[in-house]
Amino acid sequence: MNEQRSKYWNPLLETLEPKKRLAIELKNFRRVIQYAKDHSVFYRQRYQDIFPEEIRSLEAVRQLPLLDKEDLRKAQEGREPFPYGEMLGVDLTEVTHFRQTSGTTGRPVYVPESYESWQWRVEVWCHILWMAGFRETDRVFIPFGYNVYVAFWEGHYAAEKLGCEVVPGGALDTRGRISKIREVRATALLNTPTYGLHLAEEAGKEGVDPKTLGIERMLCAGEPLPPATRQRLEQVWGAEVYDHIGGTEPCAWAAMCGERRGLHLMEPFFLVEILDMETMTREVGPGELGVAVITPLGRRSFPLIRFNTKDVVRRGNDDCPCGRTSRMIAGVEGRTDDLRKIRGVLFTPITVEEIVRREFPEIVEYEIVVERKDVMDEITLRVEPQEEMGAEAFKGFSGRLSERLKTKTNLRFKIEPVPPGGLPRYTLKSKRFKDLREG
């Protein structure tokens, strides 16, 4: 087989009949539970009355308790062996990769990978990169100092395994990275959506049209990628832009194929449940929103069973023309942590990202601030336009923006101008949402 022409990394797995795939998932789920009970102090206690051989259906799976980040933190803090605590599933001497979460929602969680577990994670990413069209002929530039954050390490190792040429772009500033992309004639990028836009903005300031840099494909990581943002990136870079979803704890569990019409769940590497937000007991149907609960099925160093990612996703239709039989989601709509009640209305910041990127190209950066003024909540959108606007122009622009936000969110925003360059630029994940009502 000319593997360069092969559409699928693993044609047998990716076109597997759903019933057979579920059988594999349940078999491996039972194996993970038994392994976790045998090797992890945390699970030995948690599952002492659970018998893996009895778990023969998704209904039985749903009887098991959910796991969340706070459980992981408690199992680690002050517990041996340092620093992984009671979650560790292998001997400490087998841990070869130290990773940690970004700490956005609290104290970081430390995630150990053994050599085996790491290769399993990398294999999942091989699928993801292959689906996004990465091939041996690609020269992949990764514009980050990877540090302890996992996504770019996974991408690097997987690109290498695919046979791509990998150019790490740490220890350079943004201008240096733009030069490097041009110098080495990179064909592909791995970056956060925020940084993809920032790179393009900085290139523009140097008189470089990003489309002339020769990037053919971009895989985004690290934060949600609403359709409008993806389209903006495709437009400014002249490249195909792909999304995937993952995390340090659960690994990368969904990704886009060449059709770019939603994301495929990375089954059967994971048992993925998309559950209703109210009760977390019912698998949602196509078009419905649900919370992703993930069990990685091949990672023994850090067993994670029914991990509540708090990612809110919309279940898609499973009819992708690519021929893959895995279930699909339309995309991530936010996180349950990001959902806020503002004046009694449920709000998620990703809605603003979608409006800004789709309809207001004059906005370079923005920030959402929620404050309590007397007894009322006030929500402000601070906007940095590409160029200074006069008072009249800003009035018209902010009127349009305010109306669109009201239509989409049911909230009346105050719009506040910020001079060009006045808002922070993010090189990793953006922190555009500030709820000042808390603490």
Add this chain to the structure above:
Amino acid sequence: MKKPTDTGAGADPAEMKAIIDQLENLLLDLKEKGQGMPVVDKNVRAMLSFVWVLKFGISDLAETG
């Protein structure tokens, strides 16, 4: 040698599983024969990690028919 198909449709997971199992046994044998030499231990560990990956992608298919 049979010419492979473009989509892998003709590949037999059971045949491949048998080879994967042999690989694993050979590697475990090698580890034993190596008597703790790091050159053997560490490289066998690396190769066993890839066997683990192949079990996921290929052997599982054979086991569930």
